Amino acid sequence: MGACRQMDVLSMFCMSNFSINNASARIIARMRHFVGVGACYLDTILCVPRYPSEDEKLRASSITTRRGGNCANTLEVLQDLFGHVNDPIALSLIAVLPDRQSSATTKIVDSLKPTVSVEACIFRENYQEPPSSYIIKNDATGSRTIVNHNDLPEMTCDEFSKAADVINTEGTWYHFEGRIPDVTLQCIQYLRKSYAGAHISVELEKPGRQGLQELVSEANVVFYSKSWAIGNGYHNAEDCLRAQAKLAPNALLLCCTWGEQGSYALEPRTDTYCSVAANMPKDSRVIDTIGAGDTFIAGILYTFFHEHKTQALSQKLAFANRLAGFKVAQEGFSGLSGRMQLQP
Structure with missing residues (x-):
């Protein structure tokens, strides 16, 4: 027991016995490449003591600019996690x-170094400004x-x-980030037509997006947000997941935060x-919730890439949930896997 207590969280996750159905195991054995498809933003974050009323002047306590975007955030976290395998x-x-x-593109590319490739990205000539979030x-x-503000023409099929x-x-x-449903x-x-070996996950976040x-x-894996579930008439996560399972013939896993x-x-x-x-580190407090959902998604997807290192569903879910908890307790995404290792 003493040796187990001294092991880091990631090692315990990777070394324990696993329980996974045969279909999932076959997918995991084939997966060698992960691609995130979605918008990439530059975020400007203003921290204020309270939300300002209309036409009020208020001094911010801090300002931060960093790369954002759901899939880019998930890739950054996966890059950190895969650095330990x-x-x-x-x-x-x-x-x-x-x-x-x-x-702007230079900043975005630099933020995804050293291992996330942007060679498959679509570059808009003569456009200088990226999609931006304030x-x-x-x-x-x-x-x-x-x-949000975005002048870039959207991706076509x-x-x-x-x-x-x-x-x-x-x-x-x-x-796929569920941005433009018809194109997605x-x-x-x-x-499905051209690459039979491809496997697909999608995120359903904003309830107002038709389609x-x-x-x-x-999809093989679907991630639902609370706002999407409530916006579509579900009163709790279990009702959402069980109803959606009837509409997901290819699904291996459905998740809802x-x-x-x-x-x-x-x-x-x-x-x-x-x-x-919900699980945050002991004696911590909420620092930064931006990207917590993207971090959770990274945690779940990470578990699909290690055929002999994947735990039962409850442990997979706990791993992703705790990873998101560490993210909420810090600014940004840097070093999450290291903090998972150091904390009991």
């Missing part, structure tokens, strides 16, 4: 970016208010298919359901 997975981003020579963080409540052909790797996992559906259908539901039937109540998951093929409470 002997056989890392190739990581790539497919996103629309400004001109390749623009200062985030007001309320120090009093921990809430965040986000205003034809552009995606050319990017996927550049990657052209059998056994690639594609994770076309992209997934292209992969997200149609993506569920094509529910804020302070924790995280929930369902394996439709085995009808295995579990939940874990």
Whole structure:
């Protein structure tokens, strides 16, 4: 028992016995490349003592600029996690970016070094400004208010298919941010037709985006946000997952995060359901919730890439949930795996 207590969290996760269905095991054995598909932002974050009222002048306590975007955040966390394994997975981003020579693109590319490739990205010539988010963080409540701006023409299915052909790797996992549902559906259908070995996960986050539901039937793993679930008439995570399982014939796993109540998951093929409470490091406090969901997604997806190192569903869920807890307790994403190792 003493030796176990001294082992780091990641090592315990990787070395323990695992329980996984045969279909999942076959997928894991083939996966050698992970591709995130979604928008990439530059975020400007203003921390304020309270949310300002209209037409009020208020001094911010700090200002931070960093790269954002759901898939880019997930890739950054995966890069950190895979840095602790002997056989890392190739990581790539497919996103629309400004001109390749623009200062914004340079910042974005630098933020994803050293191992996330941007060679499959779509660069818009003569566009200098990236998609941008202006985030007001309320120090009093921990809430965040986000205003987005994006002048870049969105990705088309034809552009995606050319990017996927550049990657052209059998056994690639594609994770889609549910941004433009009709285009995303076309992209997934292209992969199903052209790359039989591809596996697909999608994120359903914003309830106002029409067409997200149609993506569920094509995906192997689906991530639902609390806001999407409530916006579509579900009162709790279990109701959402069990109802959605009937609409997801290809699904190996469905996950739903529910804020302070924790995280929930369902394996439709085995009808295995579990939940874990929200989990932050001992004696910590909420510092930065931006990207907590992206971190959770990274934690879950990480568990699919190690055939002999994957735990039972409840342990997989607890791992991702704790990883997100460490993220909430710090600014940004740097060094999360190291903190997981050092904490009991």
